[in-house]
Amino acid sequence: MKNLCRAAIAAAILAFGSPAVAQDHPGQYDRADIELGARLYGAQCVGCHGPMGDQIAGVDLRRGQFKTAISDDDLTRVLATGRPDAGMPAFATFQPREVTGVIAFIRAGFEAGGSAVKVGDPGRGRTLFTGKGGCVACHRADGTGARTAPDLSGIGTVRSAGALQRILLDPATNLMPANRGVRAVTRDGKTVRGRRLNEDTYTVQLIDDQERLVSLVKADLRSLEIVSTSAMQPASKTLEAAEIADVIAYLLSLKGAP
Numbered sequence: 001m002k003n004l005c006r007a008a009i010a011a012a013i014l015a016f017g018s019p020a021v022a023q024d025h026p027g028q029y030d031r032a033d034i035e036l037g038a039r040l041y042g043a044q045c046v047g048c049h050g051p052m053g054d055q056i057a058g059v060d061l062r063r064g065q066f067k068t069a070i071s072d073d074d075l076t077r078v079l080a081t082g083r084p085d086a087g088m089p090a091f092a093t094f095q096p097r098e099v100t101g102v103i104a105f106i107r108a109g110f111e112a113g114g115s116a117v118k119v120g121d122p123g124r125g126r127t128l129f130t131g132k133g134g135c136v137a138c139h140r141a142d143g144t145g146a147r148t149a150p151d152l153s154g155i156g157t158v159r160s161a162g163a164l165q166r167i168l169l170d171p172a173t174n175l176m177p178a179n180r181g182v183r184a185v186t187r188d189g190k191t192v193r194g195r196r197l198n199e200d201t202y203t204v205q206l207i208d209d210q211e212r213l214v215s216l217v218k219a220d221l222r223s224l225e226i227v228s229t230s231a232m233q234p235a236s237k238t239l240e241a242a243e244i245a246d247v248i249a250y251l252l253s254l255k256g257a258p
Contacts, residue, residue: 026241027165029104029116033097037105038112040098044091053110056086062110064160064252071249072119075103107161117161118245125250128243133235135247141254147211148195149232150179154256164248171232181227182206184216192216196226 041049053061069075079099082090094102107116126142129135136145141152155164167174182204184192192214194206204224206214218224235244 027118027245029100029107029118031113031115033101033104034108034114034116035101035112036098037101037103037108038110040094040102041105041110045102048088053106061106064107064109070119070253071121072103072107073121075106079103109160109162115162117165117248119161119252120242120245120247120249122246122249122253124243125246125248125253128239128247129250132243133239133247138232141251147207148209150195152251153254156252156254157256159251161248161252164251165244168235168244168247170234171230175228175230175232177226181231183223183225183227185222185224186216187220187222189222193227 049055049059049061053059054063058067059065066074069078076099078088079091079094079102082088091099104116105112107119108114129141130144135141138149139145139152140147141155143153159167163174179195182192182194182196184204184206186192192206192208194208194214196204196206197213198205202218204216204218206216208214216224235247239247
């Protein structure tokens with residue numbers, strides 16, 4: 001069985017194998033790192049973790065679900081020290097490039113030809129989220145921040161590192177329909193802007209740009225428009241690539257109420 005698993009991964013490497021290319025943009029691992037990690041995983045890790053990384057209870061490497069690790073530094077420490085209590089040996093003989101490769105392959109979701117997002121430090125990310133990044137001006141997370149944009153307190157359970165990076169770098173393109181803003185104009189000409197919370201045949205409920213709950217009767221409106229643009233600016237305008245990686249780590253750590 002172990003040989004078959006290794007053969008399957010080797011076949012995947014051959015299928016995706018292409019000349020190494022540079023990362024898509026800062027904040028991602030190089031394709032060569034991912035391909036190296038695929039080979040190392042097939043040789044060293046698949047026997048315990050399985051070909052899809054979900055053979056250990058409570059761990060799903062392909063989906064980025066770990067018992068304690070969040071950041072890439074956390075994964076580096078686990079590889080260096082192992083988990084003796086769980087029967088995982090230390091890989092102290094791995095060279096830095098090999099450690100990077102294994103982490104890159106995991107972050108790529110086990111796709112040797114995919115892309116892999118670097119995940120930084122959640123503590124630094126929280127500081128950036130509440131400070132330099134200005135995220136709390138609209139978003140709420142972990143009990144802090146405004147409510148004019150979606151609450152992110154449980155975002156780590158529903159979004160991958162790659163999805164979070166895409167949203168941060170290009171919020172307009174990656175804005176989910178449910179999170180689009182609303183512009184309503186009443187019959188007397190008053191304009192109300194906000195985030196839609198609920199809507200039925202006759203009414204729509206919003207939280208407006210002053211964080212007030214507003215309920216509108218559709219029959220009293222002159223117009224009701226879903227805004228397709230995003231008020232959120234690309235994170236690259238205010239943050240460096242390493243800082244974006246830290247914010248991603250913080251968002252991944254947000255699992256909501258226990």
